[in-house]
Amino acid sequence: MKELYNRDLRDLRKSKLFCGFEEEAMLRLLATSDMRVVEYRKGDIIRNYGEETQEIGVLLRGTAFVEFSDVDGSKVNLSALNAGDEIGGFLAIGGESFRRIMIYAGSPCRILFISDLRRSLLEGQGELNAMLTKNLLRHWSEKLRYLYQRLILFSRRQVQERIRLYLMSLPRVDSVVEVPMNRTEWADYLGMHRTVLSRELTRMQQAGTIGVEGRRITLLDCALFDEAQFAGAPCGDGDGAE
Numbered sequence: 001m002k003e004l005y006n007r008d009l010r011d012l013r014k015s016k017l018f019c020g021f022e023e024e025a026m027l028r029l030l031a032t033s034d035m036r037v038v039e040y041r042k043g044d045i046i047r048n049y050g051e052e053t054q055e056i057g058v059l060l061r062g063t064a065f066v067e068f069s070d071v072d073g074s075k076v077n078l079s080a081l082n083a084g085d086e087i088g089g090f091l092a093i094g095g096e097s098f099r100r101i102m103i104y105a106g107s108p109c110r111i112l113f114i115s116d117l118r119r120s121l122l123e124g125q126g127e128l129n130a131m132l133t134k135n136l137l138r139h140w141s142e143k144l145r146y147l148y149q150r151l152i153l154f155s156r157r158q159v160q161e162r163i164r165l166y167l168m169s170l171p172r173v174d175s176v177v178e179v180p181m182n183r184t185e186w187a188d189y190l191g192m193h194r195t196v197l198s199r200e201l202t203r204m205q206q207a208g209t210i211g212v213e214g215r216r217i218t219l220l221d222c223a224l225f226d227e228a229q230f231a232g233a234p235c236g237d238g239d240g241a242e
Contacts, residue, residue, distance in 0.1 A: 008037070008060055008110075008112065009023070009026075009027075011060045011061065011083065012058060012060070012112065013026065014084055015059075015084040015085070015086070016084055016135060016138070016139045017056075017086045017136060018058070018135070019135050019138075020131055020135070021128075021131065025128060028128075029128055033114045033115075035112060035114045036112075036113050036115075037060075037111070037113075038110075038111050038113060039110050039111075040062070040105040040108065040110075040111070042106065044104065044109075045102065045105075046087070046088070046103040046105060046109070047088055047103040053088060055088060055113040055114065055115045056086065056087075056113070056114055056136075057086070057087040057088050057111045057112060057113040057114070058084070058085075058086060058087065058111065058112045058114075059081050059082065059083055059085045059086075059087050059109060059110075059111055060083060060110040060111060061083050061109065062083065062109030062110060063082055063106040063109070064081040064087060064103055064104065064105050064106055064109055065077055065079070065080055065081070065103070065104055066079045066080075066103050067101070067102045067103070067104065068102075069100050078101075078147065078150075079143065080181070080185070081103070085139070086136060086139050087103065149169060153165055153166060153190060154191055159190075159192060159197075159200045160200055160203075162190045162192070163190065163197070163200060163204070166186075167179075167219065167225065168225050175218055175219045175222060176218050176219070177217050178217075179215040179217060181215075182215075183197065183198065208220055209221045
């Protein structure tokens with residue numbers, strides 16, 4: 001426990017893994033766990049391809065990225081992990097199934113790793129273990145939903161369809177959405193080059209479809225962002241994602 005600061009404990013209580021835990025219960029569980037706190041610089045590898053681990057971690061501060069490498073060497077950024085996210089649990093439990101997955105720091109990171117949490121989740125009993133398992137399953141469910149949304153995006157070959165589908169998935173206030181990532185991260189998420197995304201956003205502005213002010217996007221042509229426009233629509237050909 002000596003490695004944890006008061007701020008770390010506050011961050012842990014806000015994390016998805018320990019959601020709903022009273023501080024006393026969380027401290028009791030941590031006191032009986034084999035844990036370590038590790039800090040990473042931007043670009044450092046947190047978990048390398050094929051690396052085996054028994055640890056499940058919590059990202060206390062910073063941002064990390066999960067990357068998949070195909071057999072031909074091509075790489076896809078699967079998701080971003082932010083403060084409070086569980087990190088590496090699927091590697092600890094899934095093992096060989098995830099040997100093509102790497103996790104690296106997108107910014108300076110501070111991570112708490114708990115090495116015996118895997119055994120507790122798989123074999124343990126009691127209310128605390130039940131809460132941990134429930135939280136972990138909920139978190140993984142969110143990840144699966146996120147990956148499903150990306151799969152839907154990648155099924156669309158036209159660049160503007162991908163952009164429109166993504167904008168439709170964001171919370172909307174008075175026809176305005178806020179993109180929660182910078183332009184490079186957004187392009188990577190959509191599976192296209194940054195220059196392609198910028199070009200298509202400019203075209204959509206010129207066509208009067210959207211208005212762009214930094215990360216704030218105003219949906220000017222509401223009919224184009226109606227879910228009914230995409231329901232059952234064919235993937236079609238057209239301009240690819242380049």
